Structure formats: C-alpha cells, structure tokens
Amino acid sequence: NRKLFMDRLGAVANFAKTMPSLRPTLMVIDLDRFKQVNDSVGIAVGDSILLTLARRLTRILKPQDTLARLAGDQFGLILMSEQDPARITAFAETIRKTIRAPIAFNDREIFLTASIGLALSDPQTQLSDEIIKDAELAMYHSKRIGGDRIDVYKPAMRARKTDRLTLESELRRAIEREEITILYQPIVRLEDRSIAGFEALARWDHPKLGRMSPVEFISIAEEIGLIVDLGMFVMDQTAKQLAIWQRAMRSREPIFASVNVSSRQLLRHDLIHDIRTVLSRSSVARGTLKLELTESLVMENPEHAAQMLTRIRELGTGLSLDDFGTGHSSLAYLQRFPFDTIKIDQSFVRTTSRGTRPVILKSIIALAHDLGMDVVAEGAETDSDAVELYQLGCEYAQGFAFGEPMDADAAMRLLTEERLEQAS
CATH class of the missing domain: 3.30.70.270 (Reverse transcriptase/Diguanylate cyclase domain)
Structure with missing residues (x-):
C-alpha cells in the first residue's frame, strides 16, 4: 500500500x-x-x-x-x-x-x-x-x-500541470468557449461495407493541455453536475450534423448517429424535454438519432429505465444498448427494454489467445435477432474480423478497420466519396 x-x-x-x-x-x-x-x-x-x-x-x-x-x-x-x-x-x-x-x-x-x-x-x-x-x-x-x-x-x-479545481472551472466555460469538439467514428454495414452511421465522441480542446479524451473530463463533469449540459450540447450538435448528412446523401436508408447517455441524464425527467427540444431543432429521420446506454447503467434501476426508455422511444429516438455482455442483465429484463440495437463489447469480438472468437458471440447475435434487434460489433480491427462477423450474422461493425474518430468535415468527405464510387 x-x-x-x-x-x-x-x-x-x-x-x-x-x-x-x-x-x-x-x-x-x-x-x-x-x-x-x-x-x-x-x-x-x-x-x-x-x-x-x-x-x-x-x-x-x-x-x-x-x-x-x-x-x-x-x-x-x-x-x-x-x-x-x-x-x-x-x-x-x-x-x-x-x-x-x-x-x-x-x-x-x-x-x-x-x-x-x-x-x-x-x-x-x-x-x-x-x-x-x-x-x-x-x-x-x-x-x-x-x-x-x-x-x-x-x-x-x-x-503544464493544471490542478483539479482549475480544470473544473475551465470545464464549466468550455462549452461557451467552443472548446468541446465532437468527433464521429464510422459504423459500417457489413453486407457491402457502406457507412451506415457514426458514433459521436466528445473531445475537449483545452487551451493549455491540448486535446483531452472523455476519460480525462467526463468523470469531472459528472461530479460537478455539468454532464447534463455537456450531454445536451453533444446531442444537439450531433442531431444538427446528422440532418446535414441526411439532406446531402438522400439515401434509401438514412444515415444514423448515436450519442452516449450518462446515468445522471437518464435519472432526470427533463431528459424527455431535452430530446423533444433537440428533435424539434433538427429534422432528422425518425429513429436515426440513437441514444446509447451501457448495460450496467440500465441495470442500476431497471424499473425506472424501462419507463424512461419507452417514453424516449415514443418520441422517435433510436435506442442502442452499449457494451452488451459486460453487465449482469437477465434475458427476461432485456426483453422489457425497447432497444433496437445491441452493441457487442469488443472483448467478445476479438480473437482469444488460441486464435478463435469467444463461443458466446454467435449466441449473442442469435439472441439479438430473436428479440428483433440489429447488432453492432465493436473493436473490429481487420478485414478478417469483418468477414467473420458478417458470416455470424452481424449487421454492423465499428472499429479501426473502418476508420478512426474524425471531424464532421472528414465524415462528410467520406460519405461523398462513397456516393461517387457507388454512382460510378
């Protein structure tokens, strides 16, 4: 010690x-x-x-x-x-x-x-x-x-050392100073490797410390009660960006974007009002703005979560269950939550030391399909990952094999290049 x-x-x-x-x-x-x-x-x-x-x-x-x-x-x-x-x-x-x-x-x-x-x-x-x-x-x-x-x-x-109190006060001003940047990581359709959507990821461009990842400031935001404002900002900006992509692409299956939700956001009744406000500001296709919640978060208070998620779904928002397989939810509970997508944690996707994938991966994909849900596999790092996941019946994948988190302009360029390739 x-x-x-x-x-x-x-x-x-x-x-x-x-x-x-x-x-x-x-x-x-x-x-x-x-x-x-x-x-x-x-x-x-x-x-x-x-x-x-x-x-x-x-x-x-x-x-x-x-x-x-x-x-x-x-x-x-x-x-x-x-x-x-x-x-x-x-x-x-x-x-x-x-x-x-x-x-x-x-x-x-x-x-x-x-x-x-x-x-x-x-x-x-x-x-x-x-x-x-x-x-x-x-x-x-x-x-x-x-x-x-x-x-x-x-x-x-x-x-460069900045103490915790200074970080807290600087984080409070970061949104109004436009220091919070949102990056978008592609989620691809395994059937044809086209871009199906993006996951929105916040970064803080600190004036002295440089770009900071969520692991460095999200816990501070939660402790000082700023996570609600931060979450609302990310949700609003992502919805506006999603509307721009959808107008530009006009594809048969509109692009979607998922935004992470914290426990403090989910516990607030104002979340319904916040979502309604965000959707009214940007006309995105129904179900394409997805809220992403971790399995452990949902299981903190299953009764409250089930009620809130049902109301959120009724507003026209998609719901994605993140890190599936890492928590302790029973299958009976899973059926009660109105999720349309399950994201399988990368620990189930990566190959084991023996070069095989965990046996349970196939069962999770089958279970999700039985419950009428799509499956996104996280942590796909190679082309062989993509091929094998598709053979197992997985619809989507996300990981460095398909692109690292990028800014909105880079994401738009990627979508435009893909459309031009399809046209030719």
Missing part, C-alpha cells in the same frame, strides 16, 4: 546518500478506463483482476524492487535492479506488455492497458513525494495522449 511504499522510498533515499551511483527509478502505473471494467463486472471481480495483475507484475520484478498499490487502480514501482536508461525503458515496455495480456474471466477475456509514467532520479533529485509527483505527471501526460504508453518525466510537464 501507499504507506509501505513511502517507508520503502525513505529507506532507499537514505541508502542512496551513501551510494551516489545508485539511481532508483520511480514508476506510476495507472490502468486505462478501469472504471468501465468495475462498472461492467462489479467491484469484487474488479479487485480480483487487480490481484491477478499484481501477481503478474511481481513475477517480472527482482527482489530489490518494490511494487505497491498506491490507490484504486494505480500502482507504484521503485526500480532498483536496472540502472541503464535503455534497460529501464525496456523494462517499462515489458510491464506495458504484461498488462496488455488478456485476463480470463468466466468464458471471456478482459483486455487492459495502462498509462506508465517514469521519473529517473539523479544526485540532485530528492527521493521524496516530489519524485512521485513527477512520475504521476508523466503518467497523466501518457493518459492525455490516449493511454497504453510510457512517458518519461520532463521538467516542461510541470509547467
């Missing part, structure tokens, strides 16, 4: 005074998006996953190294066994790959990544809280760029 870690760091600091050649390295390892794992499998299973990871990491350490859990899903490491900078970064890469190896849970696999910050000590560096803060700053830098990477602390990072 953190207390033991600080004691050990103090002992190393005293030891280093007598041996100037000894230069410990401090690492802070923070798991990416672990809150989503906890939400989907439950805290007890989340803790057992952390135990598994700790055991894995311990196996690659030498006796003189120290590993501790600093907080939640964050680990600290005092590395004494390596002194050469090249070997230290190679060791950090081994840690990154160790964390990436899938963890078996029931008959599926959970994939994790981590942001790793390194602080290399030198004779001028005090081995104290400060070096931990340096490693944390490097870790936050890694997370801000997208995670699953290693960054070494540089003094310039301290100049």
Whole structure:
C-alpha cells in the first residue's frame, strides 16, 4: 500500500546518500478506463483482476524492487535492479506488455492497458513525494495522449500541470468557449461495407493541455453536475450534423448517429424535454438519432429505465444498448427494454489467445435477432474480423478497420466519396 511504499522510498533515499551511483527509478502505473471494467463486472471481480495483475507484475520484478498499490487502480514501482536508461525503458515496455495480456474471466477475456509514467532520479533529485509527483505527471501526460504508453518525466510537464479545481472551472466555460469538439467514428454495414452511421465522441480542446479524451473530463463533469449540459450540447450538435448528412446523401436508408447517455441524464425527467427540444431543432429521420446506454447503467434501476426508455422511444429516438455482455442483465429484463440495437463489447469480438472468437458471440447475435434487434460489433480491427462477423450474422461493425474518430468535415468527405464510387 501507499504507506509501505513511502517507508520503502525513505529507506532507499537514505541508502542512496551513501551510494551516489545508485539511481532508483520511480514508476506510476495507472490502468486505462478501469472504471468501465468495475462498472461492467462489479467491484469484487474488479479487485480480483487487480490481484491477478499484481501477481503478474511481481513475477517480472527482482527482489530489490518494490511494487505497491498506491490507490484504486494505480500502482507504484521503485526500480532498483536496472540502472541503464535503455534497460529501464525496456523494462517499462515489458510491464506495458504484461498488462496488455488478456485476463480470463468466466468464458471471456478482459483486455487492459495502462498509462506508465517514469521519473529517473539523479544526485540532485530528492527521493521524496516530489519524485512521485513527477512520475504521476508523466503518467497523466501518457493518459492525455490516449493511454497504453510510457512517458518519461520532463521538467516542461510541470509547467503544464493544471490542478483539479482549475480544470473544473475551465470545464464549466468550455462549452461557451467552443472548446468541446465532437468527433464521429464510422459504423459500417457489413453486407457491402457502406457507412451506415457514426458514433459521436466528445473531445475537449483545452487551451493549455491540448486535446483531452472523455476519460480525462467526463468523470469531472459528472461530479460537478455539468454532464447534463455537456450531454445536451453533444446531442444537439450531433442531431444538427446528422440532418446535414441526411439532406446531402438522400439515401434509401438514412444515415444514423448515436450519442452516449450518462446515468445522471437518464435519472432526470427533463431528459424527455431535452430530446423533444433537440428533435424539434433538427429534422432528422425518425429513429436515426440513437441514444446509447451501457448495460450496467440500465441495470442500476431497471424499473425506472424501462419507463424512461419507452417514453424516449415514443418520441422517435433510436435506442442502442452499449457494451452488451459486460453487465449482469437477465434475458427476461432485456426483453422489457425497447432497444433496437445491441452493441457487442469488443472483448467478445476479438480473437482469444488460441486464435478463435469467444463461443458466446454467435449466441449473442442469435439472441439479438430473436428479440428483433440489429447488432453492432465493436473493436473490429481487420478485414478478417469483418468477414467473420458478417458470416455470424452481424449487421454492423465499428472499429479501426473502418476508420478512426474524425471531424464532421472528414465524415462528410467520406460519405461523398462513397456516393461517387457507388454512382460510378
């Protein structure tokens, strides 16, 4: 734990005074998006996953190294066994790959990544809280760029440091300052690889910190009660953009767009009014603006969710169940929710270590079709993924194989190019 870690760091600091050649390295390892794992499998299973990871990491350490859990899903490491900078970064890469190896849970696999910050000590560096803060700053830098990477602390990072209170006040003004950007990730029709729709994803273009992903600011927005305004902004902008695409394309099956909804939005009765306002401002085809809710969110309060979702559906909004298979919903409950689309979590889509896809994938697709729902597979990364998913009966797929999140202009260019190809 953190207390033991600080004691050990103090002992190393005293030891280093007598041996100037000894230069410990401090690492802070923070798991990416672990809150989503906890939400989907439950805290007890989340803790057992952390135990598994700790055991894995311990196996690659030498006796003189120290590993501790600093907080939640964050680990600290005092590395004494390596002194050469090249070997230290190679060791950090081994840690990154160790964390990436899938963890078996029931008959599926959970994939994790981590942001790793390194602080290399030198004779001028005090081995104290400060070096931990340096490693944390490097870790936050890694997370801000997208995670699953290693960054070494540089003094310039301290100049960019922004504390939590400052972030909160800046986030409150971000919408009016037009700092919130919406990117759109394509969702393709597997039958002919045409673009069926997009998922809207918010990014914050912070004036000092650069582009920040939702993992860095959505939790703050939820805590300070800003998620409702932020959610309304994303929904409104996406609907307006969707109307532009639909007018431009005039296709037989109109383009759709899905927007994520948080628990705080779903619990508000004003959500119905917000949706009605958004739909009145932009004339999108019925059912093409889809609200996307996670399975764990719906199961927090199934009775309330069923009532709200029925009312939302009556307004002419589509409903998509995100991360299906990661929560704990029973099939009986699933039939009560008026979803038209199920998005299968990428852990069911990716191949296992044996090169096969989880057996349950075929069953989920069949179940969705029995309930009259379309299926979107998340995390499709290769052409063979697309072929196999189509053979299993999946209608749509989303993933890097079909395009990364892009701005509205790039999405429009993609749609226009596709229409020109179809015309020729």
